Amino acid sequence: MLRFEGEFKDRDYIQTIENLFFCVVGYVHPPGRVISYLKYIPRNNLKGGYERILAFYTIPNIEKTLTYLEKNYPKYIIYDNKTYGSKFSSVPLSSIKLHLRPEERVSEIIAQDKKLDYLESKALKFILKLSEVSGVPTKFFGITGSILLKIHNPDFSDIDITVYGLENSLKVKEAVLDMYEDPSSGLSKFTGKLLRDWCNDKAKLYPLTVKEAEELYRRIWNRGIFEEKMFSIHPTRLSNEIREKYGEKIIHQKDLVDVDVKILDAEESIFMPSTYKVEETICRSPKIKVDIDELVSYEGLYCGIFSEGEWVSVRGVLEEVEDKRKGKSYFRVVVGSLKAKGKDYIKPKS
Structure with a gap:
């Protein structure tokens, strides 16, 4: 099933009663709240409209949105020392004005075929093309980002697509x-210049060299150009693929660590957060003597780009996870947490 009634999924959007737009993160949410980051706020001028408050999807920029919320809308900040081990932004169900679902926007665009602007038409053409070549029905596609919110600029905005289901996502990837x-x-x-600019930007935003950024982009399949428009594709879980509930795992954050790990299973890495199962660990941090079972990334740059049997070098936050459902504990390294302050990474081991 694509979605249960009232279910919030990764890349959905929420419009609050103050007309703030939040983007939903993941699938595991506290009771009565939806974990999400602030993306757009109303412009404070006579022209109206919205401005993008989250300039880049990086931890330093996420922290800026948290500071803004703490100052102006503190009810959207929650402190969770057990399930996530940190503070984060989330929207109470009572503050939701609209729940915007990407798959519904696709249905709307298909129904309005003759009344679309340039970017909506291009997005529809892209989805129909992906559906035709992959064999995945259009009902499993969504449109997120500014087109979902209907605040896009036809000349400058990108096309951001969701695909629902692991099997469907793998077909679209192929x-x-x-x-x-x-x-x-x-x-x-x-x-050319577009690739050079992308690599230079990533080298400024992340602890990567330009050459390392270029190698990462060589592996990335879901960001490119469709008929002169930049696009991104985001695999999203079907409802029966969501296996975790809030509170089933208790997180104990440790220290920032440097490790090399060998990837055992990369199937779940296509989703956000990206999860790689690990079979071997070499700890490069002194006094750290644990075996790592999982590598988890909340940073989309590292989603779905490493393969089974590959060794990667990682800097991330070590966490001990108590899995109450399975009755066991294990260790994982997380990339993209607030604690790392943007100093973390995953790199293919040369």
């Missing part, structure tokens, strides 16, 4: 990779 090889498909990866 189709996209095939289309990159076909000049007539309209799809291409970043090249």
